[in-house]
Each structure stands twice: as C-alpha cells, then as structure tokens.
Amino acid sequence: MTAFDGAGQNGERRCVVVSLRTDVSEITALVETLGFELLDTIMQKRDHPDPRTYVGRGKAEEVRDLVEELGADLVIVDDELKPSQVHNLQAGAGVDVFDRIRLILEIFTRRARSQEAKLQVELATLKHRVPFVKETINLLKKGEHPGLLGGGEVGTHQYLREIKQRMARIQRELDDVKRVRSVRRKHRTRHSFITVSVAGYTNAGKTSALNMLTEAGAEVDSRYFSTLSPLSRTVEGVESRVLINDTVGFIEDLPPWLIEAFESTLEEVYSADLIILVIDFSEALEVVERKVMTSLEIIKRRGEVPSILFLLNKVDLIFPSELRSKVSSLQDSGMILGPWIPVQLSVTRPKRREAMRTSIFHTILQNLEDIQLVEMELDADVDLFSLQIKMDEKNRNLLGLIRDRAIYLDISRREEGSVTFAIDRDYLNKIKNDIVSLKGISLNIVED
Structure with missing residues (x-):
C-alpha cells in the first residue's frame, strides 16, 4: 500500500472522512465533487494533531474498525498530512489515505481541460509527491517495506530523479506560457x-x-x-x-x-x-x-x-x-x-x-483608475451620427471621435436621447468643452 496507489481511478470510491474541524461541509463538498461515496465521518476534538497518526493510536484503531465494518477503500483526512502520517494511517487502516491536498489535486486532475491547466496540475501533483518518495527512501533505509516501487532503494532514488527532471521540463513549458501571456497583455495595453x-x-x-x-x-x-x-x-x-x-x-x-x-x-x-x-x-x-x-x-x-x-x-x-x-x-x-x-x-x-x-x-x-463614465444626453431633434465638433482647427465627427478613444460605448438608448461611454479622464477634459458647446447636447459625469 502506498500514498499513490489508486491514483487516477475513475470509478466511485467508498470513503470515510476524518476531521479535526467542527465544520465538515467543505470537505464533504470536495468528496462529492469527485463522485466518491461518503460512508461516514469521524470527527475528533484535539488541540494538536498526533505527530505519528494525526488522530492518535486509539482513534486510528477506530478508523481501522470503521473501514472494515463499512467496506471502505479510502480514508480522507481533512488536513495536510506529513508523509509519515499517511504511511502510518495506511498501515493501520489497510486502505489508501488521501489528505486534503491530495483530494484537491484529484479534482484538479479531472477538471483540467487546456494544456496549460494539465501542466499546472501535473507540476503540483509531482511537487506533492516528492516528500512521499523521500519518506519511502528513509523507510527503506530503516529496513521497512512501504511497498512503493518494486526496485527498492535504488529504484526509488531513480524515480525521484525522474520526478525532478519532469518538474523542470514542465516549469520551462509554463515559463513559455507565462511569456506568451505577457506579450498578449502588452498587446491589449497598446490597443x-x-x-x-x-x-x-x-x-x-x-x-x-x-x-x-x-x-x-x-x-x-x-x-x-x-x-x-x-x-x-x-x-x-x-x-x-x-x-x-x-x-x-x-x-x-x-x-x-x-x-x-x-x-x-x-x-x-x-x-x-x-x-x-x-x-x-x-x-x-x-x-x-x-x-x-x-x-x-x-x-x-x-x-x-x-x-x-x-x-x-x-x-x-x-x-x-x-x-x-x-x-x-x-x-x-x-x-x-x-x-x-x-x-x-x-x-x-x-x-x-x-x-x-x-x-x-x-x-x-x-472604479477603473483614470477612466471616466459619462452619460451624454441629446435633444429629440439631434442626429447623433451627423454631429460635428471643431478640434485642432479641423471638423471631426463626434461619434467617430468617441469610438476612437472610448473603452466602452453604449448607443442602444440613442432613440431615447441617451448615450453612455467611458473614456480616459485627461482626453475627456480635452474634448468636453467642444462637446458641450454643441446645441442640444449635455454631458453628465457619473461619479463614484
């Protein structure tokens, strides 16, 4: 039995939840998200988790008995566990043990759709796995046989090297994604x-x-x-x-x-x-x-x-x-x-x-910095599309001018005599007097 047996199984699992929290609604929702069958919940009140089994020897035995009685194949602990705690709980209960982080990673694995999301989830899963592999190496040195990888200590060291190499490759790919996102953000800013x-x-x-x-x-x-x-x-x-x-x-x-x-x-x-x-x-x-x-x-x-x-x-x-x-x-x-x-x-x-x-x-x-929301009111006889204002000694179409510079323009209520737009405050100050000088036009600055 290992910390990673059963990873990636798509079938429904029968689980028992162990929690030191009084509110178990969130861990229950996480279990339901994976479609696991929640058989029972064991809640314990203690000041600090037990360093060996998280719940202490007596409660660990209770977990074992409940697993056997209900036919559970998984114990879920509502907290982040040390590798040694997972190993000791698994050895006692005889079934897989997931901590809260492992459960979340299982959800991430199933939810990931894009290549970027899959890379991020794989990187997180490997980071989570490293301390468990190191714990296995320590147990093998002590003569214990945790069951992870049939190759023994040499094989486990090789597996750890492969994990670290894979993590480095994924990180390089994600760094490339990050650079592409940065370029896109600069492009959006320019436009x-x-x-x-x-x-x-x-x-x-x-x-x-x-x-x-x-x-x-x-x-x-x-x-x-x-x-x-x-x-x-x-x-x-x-x-x-x-x-x-x-x-x-x-x-x-x-x-x-x-x-x-x-x-x-x-x-x-x-x-x-x-x-x-x-x-x-x-x-x-x-x-x-x-x-x-x-x-x-x-x-x-x-x-x-x-x-x-x-x-x-x-x-x-x-x-x-x-x-x-x-x-x-x-x-x-x-x-x-x-x-x-x-x-x-x-x-x-x-x-x-x-x-x-x-x-x-x-x-x-x-609430956007440097952006001003404006409501422009028009008299009934004013044709929005033909409005001209004089700027820099040139006649400019008002709607075209706003369209060039506004980050938001709503003319859906123009028949009712109202146009709403959002524009850079400095630019608005530049054109405001020219706009309000037109007959039949008024500007209402929308304040916070």
Whole structure:
C-alpha cells in the first residue's frame, strides 16, 4: 500500500472522512465533487494533531474498525498530512489515505481541460509527491517495506530523479506560457484594452458573474473548481475594449507550493486593472470572513493590489438587515475596503438581468483608475451620427471621435436621447468643452 496507489481511478470510491474541524461541509463538498461515496465521518476534538497518526493510536484503531465494518477503500483526512502520517494511517487502516491536498489535486486532475491547466496540475501533483518518495527512501533505509516501487532503494532514488527532471521540463513549458501571456497583455495595453479579473472562493459564483457581464454562456457547475483555465470575454451588446477574465477559484489552507504551481493563471488576477471579488453572502458571517480572508491573502501575494470591487452574491437568500450587518462587520475588520454591490447572479428574467448587468458594469467602469463614465444626453431633434465638433482647427465627427478613444460605448438608448461611454479622464477634459458647446447636447459625469 502506498500514498499513490489508486491514483487516477475513475470509478466511485467508498470513503470515510476524518476531521479535526467542527465544520465538515467543505470537505464533504470536495468528496462529492469527485463522485466518491461518503460512508461516514469521524470527527475528533484535539488541540494538536498526533505527530505519528494525526488522530492518535486509539482513534486510528477506530478508523481501522470503521473501514472494515463499512467496506471502505479510502480514508480522507481533512488536513495536510506529513508523509509519515499517511504511511502510518495506511498501515493501520489497510486502505489508501488521501489528505486534503491530495483530494484537491484529484479534482484538479479531472477538471483540467487546456494544456496549460494539465501542466499546472501535473507540476503540483509531482511537487506533492516528492516528500512521499523521500519518506519511502528513509523507510527503506530503516529496513521497512512501504511497498512503493518494486526496485527498492535504488529504484526509488531513480524515480525521484525522474520526478525532478519532469518538474523542470514542465516549469520551462509554463515559463513559455507565462511569456506568451505577457506579450498578449502588452498587446491589449497598446490597443487600449482594460482587463477585469473575476476572482473569489471556489463555488462563489464567478462563472455566473462572467456570464452576467458578457453573455459568455460558460458552463455553471455547482461542484468545486469548475474553472481551472482562465476564460476571457469582451462585453456583448456594446462597443467595448474591456476584457473580463474568469479565474481559478480559491480555497483555504493551500500550501504556497500549490499556489505557485498556478502562478501563470494567477497572473491574470495580479495584472488586472480591476478585480471583481465574488462572495457568497448567504453563508454564515464566520464562513464569509474565512473565505474573504483566504481570497485576499492569495490576491495580495504580490504586494501591490489592483482596485477591488466586492460583488456580494446570493443576497436574495438573506434579509436586508443581515446584509447590512455583514457588510458593517467586514468593513470594521478591514476586509471590505472598497466599493461593493449586492447582486443575485442567478436571476433569469431578461429585464431584471439586463438592469443588473448594466448596473454592475457601470460600477466597474466607475472604479477603473483614470477612466471616466459619462452619460451624454441629446435633444429629440439631434442626429447623433451627423454631429460635428471643431478640434485642432479641423471638423471631426463626434461619434467617430468617441469610438476612437472610448473603452466602452453604449448607443442602444440613442432613440431615447441617451448615450453612455467611458473614456480616459485627461482626453475627456480635452474634448468636453467642444462637446458641450454643441446645441442640444449635455454631458453628465457619473461619479463614484
């Protein structure tokens, strides 16, 4: 029996969960995401994990007895385990043992679709495997026979070298991906594109936010980690140079090396002009606080943080008084320091959905640095398409001028006498007086 027996099995596994936490909802959701059958959960209250078996000798025997009684073939521990703890638990229980990290890696393996995601998952899996191989070498030196690789100590050393060589090759490939992404970002900057990254704890509603803003039609899945590869979309229905990115979901207690394995994907968050942090606000306050703290810790890994807009999802499931109370608590604790919007991303009625979409997007534009959102009102007898203004001793078509420089232009309400656009503040100051000098035109600056 080894730490890696059964890896990659697609059949349903019968498992027992062991946890020192009082809340096992997240580990249960992770198990369900893999389609494993959860037979029972053993919960233990102790100040510190046992260094040998994590749960102590008596509880380890209880785990063994329960595994035999229920016919389980897997024990899942809701924490990160040392290799020696995995070895000792497996030796006692007689079945595979996954820790929390191994379980998450199994989900990543099944969810990876793009070549980049597959490389990132493989790199993370190999990083996780290295200390277990080293533990096997130590056990072999002591004369124990953990069963990993039939070649004994020599074969295990060779396997470790192969893992490290493979990790180096994957890292080079991911560095190439990172360079390509960097070139794309520079290209977008040159063409005046603004990037907005949708981030948040896994299953908070990030993909629903992407669909709300862009009509992308991306698959929404209630299971954890439905998005591993970034999805990039522009805003539908308007002229826009705003690119919205959906990114991999966050989860607490991830070791730094696992986060680093997804560095090229997280670049889309770190380099964004604005981050939309989606929060499931229907959960209990302590759960919301824990998930927001985890998300902010990952976002702040690089030090300098882009502006953050907090999207409070599923507020239809709580009372307004609870919404206000939670926001106040998060503001007092310094977790919400920027603008926030309460939303119901699952809304399906077309008019309500479009109104919410417009409201969210206009709030995004208002919070982009150096960008000003403007509403231009036209009298009924004014023809938008024929408007001319004099600039630099030349007559210029107003709509063409705005189209050249705006990152967002919505003329869908022009028959109602309203046009909305977002443009660089310095450029707006340059042309504002020329625009308002036209008869039948007024500009309304949309403030934060």
